[in-house]
Amino acid sequence: MEHPKVAADYLEPASFFDIYNEEDFFLNNCLLKGEFIDQEKIQRPTLEQVVVNHVTFSSCDFNRADFTDVIFKSCDLSNCQLDEVSFYRVEFQNCKLIGTNFDQSYFNNVVFENCRMDMANLNRMNLKNTDFVNSSLKDVSFNENKLVKTHFRNCELTKLTALNTPLKGIDLSDCQFETIDLDRNYLRGLQVNAEQAGFLAQYFLDIKIK
Structure with missing residues (x-):
């Protein structure tokens, strides 16, 4: 995992609206702090x-x-449209991303830590070296994704839907979920704990666990 290459102590304070000063909507080497950006497109x-x-x-x-x-530190990007976005060496720390749309985006060396991502859309994506840590992904749509070195650590995954997504090498054993919707055809290689295995056996095979 590569972390963002940014010298935080040497950044110049700026406003997000400075992006309009550049014809190609470009911001670099700066600190954005304490702003409210409403319905910008x-x-x-x-x-x-x-x-x-x-x-x-x-x-x-x-x-x-x-x-x-x-x-991104302690930011709120709820209900934002971030579809078809390229994220490279990006970290979200203590952020709120409820209902955020990431469909068809590309993640490479991306971390979500202590984030609330309930009801977000993460479909038809390529995820490489991506970590979800201590985060809530309740009722998240996570379908038709390609996963390489993707990790979930101590995450809440209740009602997450991951269909048409190969889960080989994915470890959910220290995550929590009451229900989860996975594709039976893509479970091979998924790592779960005993309680989760019981749920999946009952869900897919109608096996009763006593």
């Missing part, structure tokens, strides 16, 4: 070597954005 914005701290993006649309070496 920008096609193909680019952020490089940026720390975003306590910023709320309310129902924004950043389709086909490019985020490289970016750290």
Whole structure:
């Protein structure tokens, strides 16, 4: 796992709205802090070597954005459209991403830590070196994905749906879920604990566990 290559102590303070000063909607080498961004719609914005701290993006649309070496700290990106976005060496720390749409995005060296991602859409994606840590992914749509070195650590996965997604090498043993919707055809190689195995046996095979 590669971490964002950003020298946080040397970033220049800036406003997100400075992105409009560049014809190609580009921000780099800066700190964004304490802003409220409401319903902004920008096609193909680019952020490089940026720390975003306590910023709320309310129902924004950043389709086909490019985020490289970016750290989001305590941000709210709920209900934002981040579809077809490229994330490379990006970290989300203590962020709120309820209902956020990541469909058809590309994740490479991405970490979600202590995040609330309930009802988010993560479909038809390529995920490589991606970690979900101590995060809530309740009722998340996680379908038709390609997973390489993707990890879930101590996450809440109740009502997560992962259909048409090969789960070989995925370890859910220290995660929690009351119910989960997986594709029987793609379970081979999935790692679970004994309690989870009992649920899956009952769910797919109608085996009663006493």
